[in-house]
Every structure is written in structure tokens, then in C-alpha cells.
Amino acid sequence: MAVQPEDVRLLANHGFRRLLESRAVGQIGQNALLYTLLILIVNETGSSIHSALLVTAFILPSILLGLPAGGLADVLPRRPLLVLGYIVRMVLVIGMIFYTDDVWTIYLLVLVFSTMGQITGPAESAALPVLVRRDQLAAGNSLVVRSVMVGQGVGAVVLGP
Secondary structure (H helix, E strand, C coil): CCCCCCHHHCCCCCCHHHHHHHHHHHHHHHHHHHHHHHHHHHHHHCCCHHHHHHHHHHHHHHHHHHHHHHHHHCCCCCCHHHHHHHHHHHHHHHHHHHCCCHHHHHHHHHHHHHHHHHHHHHHHHCHHHHHHHHHHHHHHHHHHHHHHHHHHHHHHHHHCC
16 A cells, blocks of 8 residues: 555645544544443443444444435534534543443443434545545545544554453
């Protein structure tokens, strides 16, 4: 995976670089959190069914709301949507820290957390064409996908318990 000249030019773009960094950091945090919760749930319950419920709570919103949430993100003002979504997700994470003894509350918090991600994710992606030129979109998308994948790996493997 060699660095292309277009990648270097894109990384010089401050707005694009901030988007890239925020997506990577967000994925690191999200995947570290989910990995930690998975271990917590297994340790608390000793049940693989409960770990499956956690995973279901996380993926269900993407199955049910992926398309409608993307449409919603397209019609609502992007900046307020992102700010509100990030604040709600932050409050939910704080809730997950304080309600670790109640697995059903954790499932509910994860479900809402993932639902908010279905709304903020498309709004983040919609920012890319605003930040880069049309001829840079393919390279920009490629870099965003790479940063998300690195964030997922780092979050689950390195920062997880």
C-alpha cells in the first residue's frame, strides 16, 4: 500500500486531514469500547447468548436504519446533526461506564449509540465532497476507508482490555 502523490496532496488539506483524523479516532474509541463491553458482558454473565445480544444491539440499527438514516442525514443541516449526534453518543458512553452492572441497560445504551452512528456516519461522509475537489474524491474515499480500518484494528486489538 504505497503512498500516492495524490494522497500527499490530500493530507495537506487541513479540513480533509481533520475529517480523516476524526474518523480514525472515532473508530478507535468505538471499537475499544465494544471490545471492552463484550469482555465485560462475558465476564458478568458467563453466557455466549448475552455476548450475541450485545453484538445484535450494535448491528441491528445498521440493518434496520442504514438507508433511512442516510436519507435523514441528507436533508438535515449537517453541522447541528453532527454536533448533536456526538453529544448524544458521548452521554451514552458515560452511561455505559456507570451502568456496567446492568447488562440490559448496556444493551439499550449500545442500541441507541449505534443508532446515532447510523445518522452521524452518513453526515460525516457527506462532508468529503465539500472538502476535496471532484477529481480527488476517489483518493479521498480510499484514505477515509483506510483510516477507518486502521481505527477498527487499533481500537479492538491495541486499546481493548
